[in-house]
Amino acid sequence: MLHLTDVRKSFTQPDGSELPILDIPEFHVAAGEQAVLVGRSGCGKTTLLHVIAGISRADAGKVRIDDWEITLFSEAECDRFRAQRIGYVFQTFNLLSGFSALENVLLAMRFARGRADKARARQLLKRVGLEHRMTHRPAMLSVGEQQRVAVARALANGPKLLLADEPTANVDAGHQQQVLDLIRETCREENVALVLVTHGAEVAEQFERIDHLEQFNRAGAVA
């Protein structure tokens, strides 16, 4: 369902020279599959997720999700596609601080489809164990609870692909496994393909498919 071919991405440095970040000949994830991408900090993991999500444009190559080649999309089409078909869980949760847990989920729906399904939002929050914290704003939630809201938000629009960028990095040790289990279980339940990046071996070893970015990223630069 996710297929990358000859994807290249580089950044322009202050001196004007180009710094290659990604040069990936081939990367594939099947529907409902769960893959973990490991690599040291700065090896391009987040950039890869940004390129897959259409947040950053690849300099070259193709990114295909199901039947859509998003590298051919305009920016607005990319935004719409991302909102409707890709879920994204950030390392720093990135909840909107002025909105309650429920509203954060509703907003994702609003941006994707122009309307919000309150019943589904409540159901998702109940699924992640936050039925009693729906009206709480992020500042009133624990770190673990915030990441659970982020998971619910990422699944709000029924995506076929969930991208998780170091989702446990900012969660305390006691809640890391809980958050990881939640992501994997909900992805299984909703038949969502998962690409999770991490630099932690203890997280990676729980996945059947482990991809080392340095092994298939020919750029090999430190981003």
Add this chain to the structure above:
Amino acid sequence: MSLWKVAWRSIAQRALSSALTAFSMGLGIALVVAVLVIHGVVHQSFERGSQGYDLIVGAKGGQLQLVLNTVFYLGQPIENIPYDFYEEFIVGRFEPAVEAAVPVCMGHAYKGAPVVATVPEMFEKLTYLDGREYAFAEGSNFEQHNFYAAVAGATAARKIGLKLGGTFQPGVVAPDGHADHEDVPFEVVGILEPTGTPNDNVLFINMEGFFRCPAHAMEASSAKQLLEGGNHRDETHEHDADDHHHDHIHKEVTAILVCTRADRPQLAMSLREVINEGQVAQAVQPTRVIADFFQNVVGNLQLLLLMLAVLVVVVAGIGIMVSIYNSMSDRRHEIAVMRALGAGRTTVMAIILMESILLSLGGGLLGVVLGHGLIAALSPTIVEQTGVMVSALHFQWVELVLIPGLIVLATLVGYLPAAAAYRTDVAKSLTAAQ
């Protein structure tokens, strides 16, 4: 969840900054509202005050002074004209063109309220506003033979505390505003219903009684001289309580309020020309004089004040721009998150513009309330100082223009921060936050 709600939440997150920004807009709008409403109300009051009669006939001199003094009791009377001249409107050569003519004698006051000597027809033949007839809250009109009777305007009676049967002694107003001496007492026989005109602040006394007071009569010989065009006036006064003797004493009036016959407009026009060509008096159309006054003096002043007020609003609008723009660096990450969630560039731009509109309209609404509150607070002072009624609930239709005007202003000032939101680099902003 609507984008308006998203915009509102962003405003609420910066509550203090937003409140101060909206307040500055509110002050600007309050100024605009105050200028508009006061000008509108004053204009209307001036127009209303002169309704009910077409012409004011008074001594030759400044037209504006004659109108302001006769209609609004502002300033000093120009001079007096002979009573005989008034009689020309009742039984003389002007009579065919006249529906009603009411003489008034001014220049007296009691406890700050102007005292006007007139005839009962003032409340019987003249109307106010759009043809409304005078009505009495208490008592009734005075009768001609009841010499020392008076009728009090609603506000004057309330402020002075005059009741039916109460008496007062009007005094002559000196140029410094104080009463020089007091006349004989007049008894209040009627209190008018409020009219919303300057007449509410006035005490009306029977002219017949007024002429019997000391110092209000002139020797017949001097009057004759005046009628014949002489400049010299013998100000010898004579007190006379005897009606028979009184008929031989010359009387003067300050002005005559003339209602011309609507069915003979040519005669009415000729009447004005004939009077103005003569030596004794001038005839002015109060509505025209007031219209000129507003156009030439008040209109320019209002335009200047309005321009200043609009400038304040524009400065407040720039304040909104600065406030939102300054917040953009803190909100770049939030905007990037929205974009990552699928909000398009135009969506985040719209949210910022909506913030600007909400702040402007919120401030505008506050300004309208403040403006009318300001008028409510100043209203008693304005009425007391000028006799012009100003209502806080008086809305000008121009105020409706404020809403689309503010939306346009908000869109203009919100454009710069909205464009900054539009240009937000999502990947860079998200990465920077990690």
